[in-house]
Amino acid sequence: MDGHIRSLIDMTEAAHDERMIKGALKIFAHACGFERFAYLHTEGLDLRTFNSYPEDWQGVYLKSRYSRIDPVVTEGKRRMELFSWTADNWADRGSSELRSFRDQAVDHGIRSGVTIPVEGSFGSTMMLTFASSALTADVSKLQDSHMAFRAVLAIHYRLKIIAATTIISPKRVLSSREAMCLMWATKGKSAPETAMLTGIKSRTVQHYLDKAREKLEAATVPHLVAIAKDHGLL
Structure with a gap:
């Protein structure tokens, strides 16, 4: 499993746009037996997310501001440690809004998973979730919390760098693994x-x-390698 996380971190470091990070996360999720992933960054009332959830569910989630009541988000902010979850354990009682949220999540194939929350600066929180439609997700391949936290931080800071970069170059045509192999080549690796x-x-x-x-x-x-350096790909 360490190898999968290391590859995720390497591909994230080599990524030049959000699409490439999404590709790396998709590869990692499937390697670990999950169907979906979601990255969430909250700072005050501001929320930023990208994920591989069904598009109609993404729209409902954002429009309904479900991050306010999402048990995964609430638990992540409270615990600040890697944890597994299942929608079937969310309370049956409570607000009708929470019950509706749970039912809609399950209907969209989000029933169980694992979440890695990391506390950021100025009260911000980053969370990386891998989800499954199974009753209980197999989280045996995500036991190294230290490496998991490193991956979340790598994604967070890479996204900040990408957001601050406005140069348009051929780098965006490279896939995540092409960019990763190129990065190792620049370090002299055969x-x-x-x-x-x-x-x-x-x-x-x-x-x-x-x-x-x-x-x-x-x-x-x-x-x-020379072209990559000339175009600012590295």
């Missing part, structure tokens, strides 16, 4: 060495580098 570090097969690493060369019109890997 395809076999990158394979050892990432857990990807050597020929697959070479495939990603070849695709990156094709997209950036580079003749060789050193040429690819």
Whole structure:
């Protein structure tokens, strides 16, 4: 599991836009047996989120301001530690709004999962959730809370850097894994060495580098690295 989290952190560091971070999270979620992911950043009344939940559920959640009553968000802010949850354990009694929230979440395939909350600066909170439609999610692959917290912080700070960057360049055409392999190449790592570090097969690493060369019109890997640096991709 450490290898999956390390790859998530590496792909996040190599990401040049939000789409690439979403791609990395999707790969990680599926590797851990989850169907969906959600990143949430709250600061006061401000809320920012991106996720892979069904679009109609995203619209309902934001329009209804469900973050106010979402038991996962409430529990995350209270505990500030990795925890698992299931919608079936949310109280049957209580407000009709909470019951409606639970029923709609389950209807949209969000029934159980694991959430990693991290306290940020100035009262802000970052949360990363992986969700499943199963009655109880298998969280056995997410036991290293220290590494999980590192991943949330990596995503948070990478998003801040991306938000502050307005330069438009060819970097946005690279996939998450192409960018990750390129980053290792800039550090002087060969395809076999990158394979050892990432857990990807050597020929697959070479495939990603070849695709990156094709997209950036580079003749060789050193040429690819030089173009990447010239375009501010690194």
